[in-house]
Amino acid sequence: MDGCIFCKIVDKQIPSRIVYEDDSILAFHDIDPKAPVHVLVIPKQHITSINEVTQENSQVIAHIFATMPKIAQQLGIKDSGYRVVVNCGKDAGQAVNHLHYHVLGGRSLTWPPG
Numbered sequence: 001m002d003g004c005i006f007c008k009i010v011d012k013q014i015p016s017r018i019v020y021e022d023d024s025i026l027a028f029h030d031i032d033p034k035a036p037v038h039v040l041v042i043p044k045q046h047i048t049s050i051n052e053v054t055q056e057n058s059q060v061i062a063h064i065f066a067t068m069p070k071i072a073q074q075l076g077i078k079d080s081g082y083r084v085v086v087n088c089g090k091d092a093g094q095a096v097n098h099l100h101y102h103v104l105g106g107r108s109l110t111w112p113p114g
């Protein structure tokens with residue numbers, strides 16, 4: 001997708017600190033971390049937001065969640081706990097229009113979020 005910064009990260013046109021990669025997903029450290037551990041997990045294919053998830057493209061969503069424990073283990077937060085956040089649209093403050101899962105951990109997180 002032209003102009004999408006996360007597609008450029010997938011294509012390695014923009015560098016990132018990758019923590020996990022396979023054929024269909026990529027996980028990398030957030031450039032502006034909101035917790036000691038803040039990683040973004042994305043499908044390599046461009047899906048704009050949760051609103052564009054369909055039965056046809058949902059396999060990669062399942063794969064993201066199936067891989068999440070391995071990523072959390074690698075980051076050292078599997079047992080201490082972590083939060084997975086997806087912002088969708090304006091009211092949630094979605095800034096990058098390429099579906100991404102924030103994985104936050106390494107400290108006690110407050111609830112509810114703002």
Ligand code: 5GP
Nearest residue numbers: 005016028029030031032087093094095096
């Ligand atoms: P959103 O607000 O869309 O849910 O989250 C977008 C996230 O992407 C933010 O946490 C922001 O810090 C992160 N981000 C934006 N641009 C870049 C970038 O070029 N590299 C990395 N690693 N993270 C980015």
Ligand code: ZN
Nearest residue numbers: 004007046098
């Ligand atoms: Zn994209």
